[in-house]
Amino acid sequence: MAVEPILELRDVHTSYGAIKALKGVSLTVRPGEIVTIIGANGAGKSTTLMAICGIIGLQQGEIYYNGEPIHGQDADLLPPKGLCQVPEGRRIFPRLTVEENLEMGAFFRRDTKAIQQDMAHVFDLFPVLEDRRTQKGGTLSGGEQQMLAIGRALMSRPKLLLLDEPSLGLAPMIVQKIFEIIATINQDGTTILLVEQNANIALQSAQRGYVLETGRITMEDDARKLLDNPRIREAYLGEV
Amino acid sequence: MEFFLQQLINGFTLGGIYALIALGYTMVYGIIQLINFAHGEFFAAGGYMGVILLSFFASKGYMQTHPWLCLGGALLLAMLFCAFLAMAVEKVAYKPLRHSTRLAALVSALGMSIFLSNGLMLTQGVYDKPYPSGFAQGGFEFGLITVSYLQITIVLVTIGLLIFLNILVFKTRIGKAMRSTAQDKVMSALVGINSNKIISLTFAIGAGLAAAAGIMVGLYYGSVNYTMGFVPGIKAFAAAVLGGIGNITGAMLGGLIIGMVEIFGAGYISGQYKDVFAFVILISVLYFRPTGIMGENVDDTRV
Ligand SMILES: Nc1ncnc2c1ncn2[C@@H]1O[C@H](COP(=O)(O)OP(=O)(O)OP(=O)(O)O)[C@@H](O)[C@H]1O
Ligand SMILES: [Mg+2]
Numbered sequence: 001m002a003v004e005p006i007l008e009l010r011d012v013h014t015s016y017g018a019i020k021a022l023k024g025v026s027l028t029v030r031p032g033e034i035v036t037i038i039g040a041n042g043a044g045k046s047t048t049l050m051a052i053c054g055i056i057g058l059q060q061g062e063i064y065y066n067g068e069p070i071h072g073q074d075a076d077l078l079p080p081k082g083l084c085q086v087p088e089g090r091r092i093f094p095r096l097t098v099e100e101n102l103e104m105g106a107f108f109r110r111d112t113k114a115i116q117q118d119m120a121h122v123f124d125l126f127p128v129l130e131d132r133r134t135q136k137g138g139t140l141s142g143g144e145q146q147m148l149a150i151g152r153a154l155m156s157r158p159k160l161l162l163l164d165e166p167s168l169g170l171a172p173m174i175v176q177k178i179f180e181i182i183a184t185i186n187q188d189g190t191t192i193l194l195v196e197q198n199a200n201i202a203l204q205s206a207q208r209g210y211v212l213e214t215g216r217i218t219m220e221d222d223a224r225k226l227l228d229n230p231r232i233r234e235a236y237l238g239e240v
Numbered sequence: 241m242e243f244f245l246q247q248l249i250n251g252f253t254l255g256g257i258y259a260l261i262a263l264g265y266t267m268v269y270g271i272i273q274l275i276n277f278a279h280g281e282f283f284a285a286g287g288y289m290g291v292i293l294l295s296f297f298a299s300k301g302y303m304q305t306h307p308w309l310c311l312g313g314a315l316l317l318a319m320l321f322c323a324f325l326a327m328a329v330e331k332v333a334y335k336p337l338r339h340s341t342r343l344a345a346l347v348s349a350l351g352m353s354i355f356l357s358n359g360l361m362l363t364q365g366v367y368d369k370p371y372p373s374g375f376a377q378g379g380f381e382f383g384l385i386t387v388s389y390l391q392i393t394i395v396l397v398t399i400g401l402l403i404f405l406n407i408l409v410f411k412t413r414i415g416k417a418m419r420s421t422a423q424d425k426v427m428s429a430l431v432g433i434n435s436n437k438i439i440s441l442t443f444a445i446g447a448g449l450a451a452a453a454g455i456m457v458g459l460y461y462g463s464v465n466y467t468m469g470f471v472p473g474i475k476a477f478a479a480a481v482l483g484g485i486g487n488i489t490g491a492m493l494g495g496l497i498i499g500m501v502e503i504f505g506a507g508y509i510s511g512q513y514k515d516v517f518a519f520v521i522l523i524s525v526l527y528f529r530p531t532g533i534m535g536e537n538v539d540d541t542r543v
Contacts, residue, residue: 053429053430054429055426055429055430074429074434075429075430076428076429076432076433076434076435077432078432079430079431079432080432084430084431085430087426087427087430091424091426091427091430093419093420093423093424093427094423095419095423095542096416096419096420096423100416103413103416104416104417104420104428104431104433105431107413107417107431107432107433108431108432152431156431156432
């Protein structure tokens with residue numbers, strides 16, 4: 001018997017005014033997986049994640065998290081259930097310190113001791129954040145901000161973590177490091193839905209992948225098979 | 241020299257009151273970019289709640305036996321009342337317009353201001369209402385300088401409230417959530433913050449401080465009037481702009497400066513122009529330095 005999915009989208013439609021952004025997206029993520037959505041600029045990847053998190057309303061379709069319908073729920077109710085996003089552009093609170101940014105990740109939690117432990121764990125993963133703990137988030141470098149954004153998300157002890165382009169604008173060395181950490185987070189038991197334009201690294205770290213093109217899922221397969229697919233190689237991996 | 245010191249003390253008293261009112265403008269602006277023109281009305285409503293409660297206590301004889309308890313009780317109840325009033329105002333007049341143009345919300349704020357001050361007039365009458373006298377009479381005399389006990393009380397309450405607010409905004413979990421909401425509402429929702437609640441709370445806190453200021457003005461000048469929110473409201477707004485709107489420390493500094501300038505201007509230039517100085521400052525700031533003294537360069541204490 002198949003495991004019950006942790007996340008399921010069924011025929012999701014959204015639009016920004018007259019512009020249709022998602023035109024029937026269906027996808028499934030099972031507990032423990034790393035699943036990736038790859039696609040070109042404007043395909044609707046970020047829109048998909050924002051729709052899952054309740055920031056963008058659906059015109060049609062359903063979203064289930066652990067079997068519970070979450071479409072139409074207020075966004076702020078989802079993090080306590082273990083659904084958490086590291087959004088595109090990181091969205092660090094610029095005038096809060098590194099430490100305060102991390103505290104906000106644990107906003108809904110009251111277990112002060114465990115929060116302190118989790119913060120220590122984040123500092124273990126990203127020692128540079130500990131050195132910068134009293135610095136304003138807005139003054140960090142891009143790479144440090146990405147680490148802080150991931151750290152902030154971990155502070156909520158997510159069961160399902162949505163990551164929107166964690167590699168964006170980072171040097172290859174840092175990208176490497178970020179993806180190592182993502183693998184560690186996954187091994188520690190967090191399911192991951194990863195959105196990337198960098199299809200190569202995304203498909204290497206994921207088990208399964210979806211291809212999103214102008215608001216529609218056009219392909220779905222094991223990550224390995226997508227990596228070997230000539231059409232994907234041509235369209236997303238820059239090969240002719 | 242004595243005159244100067246006396247003016248300094250008076251300016252500090254008045255400036256503290258402006259600071260309390262200015263904080264409400266600046267916090268609300270910081271969080272939803274709205275200039276809440278109805279804010280002065282919370283100050284007036286606080287002044288009236290003060291007179292109603294203190295008169296009641298006086299009629300029962302409590303003012304004679306427990307004056308400090310009466311003042312504390314009146315302060316607390318008036319602050320709570322105005323906090324709830326502000327949350328209601330926000331729900332009715334601003335929340336439905338949150339995704340409309342800023343002009344729509346501004347017009348709604350002006351309408352709310354007129355509505356509330358008329359409400360005060362209809363329920364409380366058009367004539368001045370005197371505060372019960374006899375509270376904290378007397379004072380210290382240093383040569384020609386007098387510092388009344390009432391002034392000391394006002395300054396201490398003001399300082400206490402300002403410290404309380406700073407701790408609330410910069411040290412507590414809720415205060416950090418307020419600043420997060422001011423900085424990025426989508427991201428705040430993504431970490432589980434309900435921005436509607438936080439916005440409502442911001443209005444409540446601002447109005448509570450304004451209510452405290454209203455009582456202190458009532459005690460200081462001896463009476464309240466339904467139009468009393470207008471001029472101090474605009475002066476406190478000038479203070480918030482001077483400090484850099486959205487900036488907490490800025491609002492406190494701005495209030496102090498406006499209070500000092502008003503008192504010294506009245507003392508050394510002309511008492512007839514005392515209301516003009518704040519506006520001269522407001523216009524100069526808007527012209528020369530629209531971000532205010534603590535504006536975007538010193539960004540640490542923006543909400
Ligand atoms: N706030 C908005 N208002 C109007 N249109 C929007 C808005 N946000 C996104 N869109 C449009 O919706 C479509 C999908 O955008 P989305 O941000 O989801 O793409 P994406 O796949 O994340 O792209 P990228 O790789 O560049 O981040 C695009 O055509 C975009 O122009
Ligand atoms: Mg995107």
